[in-house]
Amino acid sequence: MSGQTLYDKLWNQHLVKQRDDGTALIYIDRQLLHEVTSPQAFEGLRLANRKPWRLDANLATPDHNVPTTVKERAEGNSGIKDPVSLIQVQTLDDNCLEYGIEEFKINDPRQGIVHVVGPEQGATLPGMTVVCGDSHTATHGAFGALAHGIGTSEVEHVLATQCLLAQKMKNMQVRVEGELGLGVTAKDVVLAIIGKIGTAGGTGYAIEFAGSAIESLSMEGRMTVCNMAIEAGARVGLIAVDDTTINYLGERPFAPTAQQWEAAVADWRQLVSDADAHFDKVVTLKAEEIEPQVSWGTSPEMVTGISGQVPDPKAALDETVQRSHARALEYMGLQANQKITDIRLDKVFIGSCTNSRIEDLREAAKVAKGNKVADSIKLAMVVPGSGLVKRQAEAEGLDKIFIEAGFEWREPGCSMCLAMNADKLGAGEHCASTSNRNFEGRQGYGGRTHLVSPAMAAAAAIAGHFVDVRTLPANDATHAQEA
Amino acid sequence: MKKFERFEGVVAPLDRANVDTDLIIPKQFLKSIKRTGFGVNLFDELRYLDEGQPGQDCSQRPLNNEFVLNQPRYQGAQVLLARRNFGCGSSREHAPWALEDFGFKVVIAPSFADIFYNNAFKNGILLVTLAEEEVDRLFAEVEANEGYQLDVDLEHQRVITPSGEILEFDVDEFRKHCLLNGLDDIGITLQDEEAIRSFEAKHRQQRPWLFRQPA
Numbered sequence: 001m002s003g004q005t006l007y008d009k010l011w012n013q014h015l016v017k018q019r020d021d022g023t024a025l026i027y028i029d030r031q032l033l034h035e036v037t038s039p040q041a042f043e044g045l046r047l048a049n050r051k052p053w054r055l056d057a058n059l060a061t062p063d064h065n066v067p068t069t070v071k072e073r074a075e076g077n078s079g080i081k082d083p084v085s086l087i088q089v090q091t092l093d094d095n096c097l098e099y100g101i102e103e104f105k106i107n108d109p110r111q112g113i114v115h116v117v118g119p120e121q122g123a124t125l126p127g128m129t130v131v132c133g134d135s136h137t138a139t140h141g142a143f144g145a146l147a148h149g150i151g152t153s154e155v156e157h158v159l160a161t162q163c164l165l166a167q168k169m170k171n172m173q174v175r176v177e178g179e180l181g182l183g184v185t186a187k188d189v190v191l192a193i194i195g196k197i198g199t200a201g202g203t204g205y206a207i208e209f210a211g212s213a214i215e216s217l218s219m220e221g222r223m224t225v226c227n228m229a230i231e232a233g234a235r236v237g238l239i240a241v242d243d244t245t246i247n248y249l250g251e252r253p254f255a256p257t258a259q260q261w262e263a264a265v266a267d268w269r270q271l272v273s274d275a276d277a278h279f280d281k282v283v284t285l286k287a288e289e290i291e292p293q294v295s296w297g298t299s300p301e302m303v304t305g306i307s308g309q310v311p312d313p314k315a316a317l318d319e320t321v322q323r324s325h326a327r328a329l330e331y332m333g334l335q336a337n338q339k340i341t342d343i344r345l346d347k348v349f350i351g352s353c354t355n356s357r358i359e360d361l362r363e364a365a366k367v368a369k370g371n372k373v374a375d376s377i378k379l380a381m382v383v384p385g386s387g388l389v390k391r392q393a394e395a396e397g398l399d400k401i402f403i404e405a406g407f408e409w410r411e412p413g414c415s416m417c418l419a420m421n422a423d424k425l426g427a428g429e430h431c432a433s434t435s436n437r438n439f440e441g442r443q444g445y446g447g448r449t450h451l452v453s454p455a456m457a458a459a460a461a462i463a464g465h466f467v468d469v470r471t472l473p474a475n476d477a478t479h480a481q482e483a
Numbered sequence: 484m485k486k487f488e489r490f491e492g493v494v495a496p497l498d499r500a501n502v503d504t505d506l507i508i509p510k511q512f513l514k515s516i517k518r519t520g521f522g523v524n525l526f527d528e529l530r531y532l533d534e535g536q537p538g539q540d541c542s543q544r545p546l547n548n549e550f551v552l553n554q555p556r557y558q559g560a561q562v563l564l565a566r567r568n569f570g571c572g573s574s575r576e577h578a579p580w581a582l583e584d585f586g587f588k589v590v591i592a593p594s595f596a597d598i599f600y601n602n603a604f605k606n607g608i609l610l611v612t613l614a615e616e617e618v619d620r621l622f623a624e625v626e627a628n629e630g631y632q633l634d635v636d637l638e639h640q641r642v643i644t645p646s647g648e649i650l651e652f653d654v655d656e657f658r659k660h661c662l663l664n665g666l667d668d669i670g671i672t673l674q675d676e677e678a679i680r681s682f683e684a685k686h687r688q689q690r691p692w693l694f695r696q697p698a
Contacts, residue, residue: 016682017675021656025675027682029693037575039516048669054683056696065514084514084537091516121697128693135574135598151576151602152518153668161672163679167655199501200568203597233571235597256692264692299501320500320566327499418573420510439505439572445534 003274112386
C-alpha cells in the first residue's frame with residue numbers, strides 16, 4: 001500500500017465520520033468570517049434557534065466593503081457612504097457582538113483582508129482545517145493546513161456543527177522544479193500554472209504545490225500560489241511544512257505557547273506527503289521557462305509571458321475556445337497578435353488577498369523607488385492587506401516611496417480586487433492589477449483587468465504600458481525577489 | 484428546502500464556457516443581507532444594457548434583446564443549458580440564490596466548478612452533468628425547436644427529451660436524498676452530535692495548540 005499525501009493526512013486527522021453514501025463529516029478548527037457571506041448564515045441560525053458550536057474557533061473582520069481612503073476610514077463605519085454596504089458591515093458587528101465572536105472591527109489595527117489577517121495572527125496553523133465563505137481560502141493551505149472556500153449554507157453549517165460535510169477529493173501534485181529567474185515571482189508561477197492546466201484543470205482535486213522552486217518561496221510567496229488554486233478550479237491548494245513555515249509562526253498571537261511549541265513543531269514536521277504517496281495526477285513545470293506573466297483575457301487561464309502577444313482566436317483548437325477567445329478580445333478591446341508590451345493602461349491596483357503582504361509591497365516599492373507614475377495613468381493605488389502590513393510598510397518607509405512616485409497609499413481592505421467599495425474601474429479602462437480574477441466587470445462595470453505581479457504592476461504604472469521587469473536597470477525589480 | 488419533484492420545463496441555452504459567478508450575479512448585489520430577491524439581477528451585465536444598482540426597479544431598465552433570457556421563446560424557463568466549467572470563480576451562494584429566485588430548478592452542463600456545485604444542491608437546484616456530445620446535441624435541439632422542454636426525473640436519474648430519448652446522469656446518493664426529501668443538512672449532521680463531541684475531545688487532547696486563544 002502506498003503512503004499518504006499531505007491532503008490524505010489532513011483529511012484523516014479531521015475525519016469525524018465517514019458515511020456509507022460517500023460523504024464525510026470533517027471537523028473544522030478555524031472559521032474566518034467577513035461581512036459579505038455571513039449575514040444569511042447568522043440569520044439561518046437565528047431562525048432555527050441554533051447556537052454556534054464553538055465560539056473560539058471563529059475570527060471575524062470586515063474587508064470587502066470597507067473604504068480605503070484615509071478620510072473615510074477615520075470616520076469608522078460611518079465613513080462607509082454606500083448605505084447598503086454600511087448595513088452589511090454593521091450586521092457583522094452586530095452578529096459578532098450578539099454571539100460573542102472575536103472581531104477585528106473596521107479601525108482595529110489588526111483589521112484587514114481575512115486571508116492576510118488569519119496567517120498574520122497565527123490563527124492559521126499547520127495541521128488545521130480552515131474554512132471561510134470566500135473562495136480564496138485556499139491561501140491558508142500554504143501552511144500545510146486544509147483550507148476550503150465554502151458557501152453561506154456551509155458557513156451556517158460550520159457555525160452550528162463545527163463540521164463540514166465533504167467528499168474526499170482526488171490528489172494532484174503540481175511540481176515546479178528549478179530556479180526562478182530574477183524578477184519572476186510567485187504570482188508569475190501560479191499564473192503560468194493556471195495557463196498550463198486551465199481554470200478547470202484542478203476541479204475535483206486538492207492541489208499540492210511542490211518542487212524546488214516552490215520550496216524556495218517565502219511564506220508570502222507560497223500564500224500567493226495557494227491563493228489562486230481556485231483559479232485553476234481546485235478548492236484546496238497545499239504546500240508541505242518546512243523550516244520556512246515554522247520560522248514564520250513563532251510568536252504570532254494565536255501560535256502555540258512556549259510549553260506547547262515543541263510538541264506542535266514535531267507534529268507539523270509530519271505534514272508532508274510520504275515519498276511513496278500516490279497522486280492521481282502530476283503536472284510539472286520548469287522554473288527557468290517561466291517569465292513574468294500578464295493576463296490578456298477575461299479568465300485567469302488567458303495569460304501569457306511578457307514577451308508574448310495576444311493570441312489569434314482562430315488559432316485555438318476547439319470551437320468553444322475560439323468563441324470564448326474572440327469574445328474576450330472584444331470585451332478587452334485588444335487585437336489578435338498585439339504585443340503584450342503594447343497594451344496601454346489607465347489604472348494600476350496593487351493589493352488583494354493575492355498580493356498585499358509586506359513582501360509584495362517591498363517588490364513593488366523597489367520598482368517605484370525614484371521613479372514617477374506615467375502621466376497617462378489616471379490612478380495608481382497601493383492597498384495594504386491589513387493594518388499591520390500597513391504599519392510595517394510605513395516603518396520601512398515604503399509608503400513614502402510610493403507617494404513620492406505618485407501612487408496613492410490607502411487603508412487596508414479588498415478594494416478594487418472586486419470593487420464592492422468605492423474603488424472601481426470605469427468602463428473600458430485597462431488596469432494592471434495584482435489581484436486574482438480578470439472576469440468581465442470584476443473590477444467595475446466594463447473594466448478591463450490584466451493580472452500581474454506587484455513588480456510588474458509598479459513597472460507598468462511608471463511606463464504607462466506593460467514592460468518586462470527583467471529589463472529594468474539593476475537595483476530595481478531584478479532584485480525584488482531577494483527581499 | 485422544497486422537495487425536488489419530477490417536472491417538465493422549458494430549456495434556455497446559454498452558449499458560453501466558463502460562466503463565472505461574477506457573471507451570474509455581479510458584486511454590487513452581494514451587499515444584501517437577505518437570501519431572496521436576487522432573480523431580477525441574475526446575469527445582470529448580460530441581461531440589461533446599463534449598469535445595475537442594488538434596490539433599483541429593474542422593470543424600467545433597457546434590456547439586451549440579444550440575450551437568451553430576454554427572448555420570448557425562453558420565458559418561464561426552468562432548465563438552463565450551459566457549457567463546461569459553469570459556476571467557476573467566487574464562492575458566493577448568491578449565484579444559486581439568483582438562479583433559484585429567477586425560476587431555474589436545473590442546470591445542465593458538461594462540468595461544474597466545485598464550490599458552485601455544493602452551493603447549488605444546498606439550495607434545491609439540481610445540477611446535471613452530461614457528456615460534451617450530449618450537451619452539444621441538446622443545444623442544437625433547443626435552438627431548432629421553439630418551446631423545447633425536458634422532462635427531469637431525479638429519482639431515476641434521467642432527463643427525457645421531447646422525442647423520448649433518455650439521457651442518464653450520475654448524482655451522489657446523499658445529495659439526491661436531500662433534494663428528493665427537501666432535507667436540511669444541519670439537522671442531519673446534528674444527529675451525529677455525540678460523534679462530533681467525542682472527536683473534538685480527542686482532537687483537543689492530541690493537538691491542544693489548535694484550540695488556543697491569545698491571552
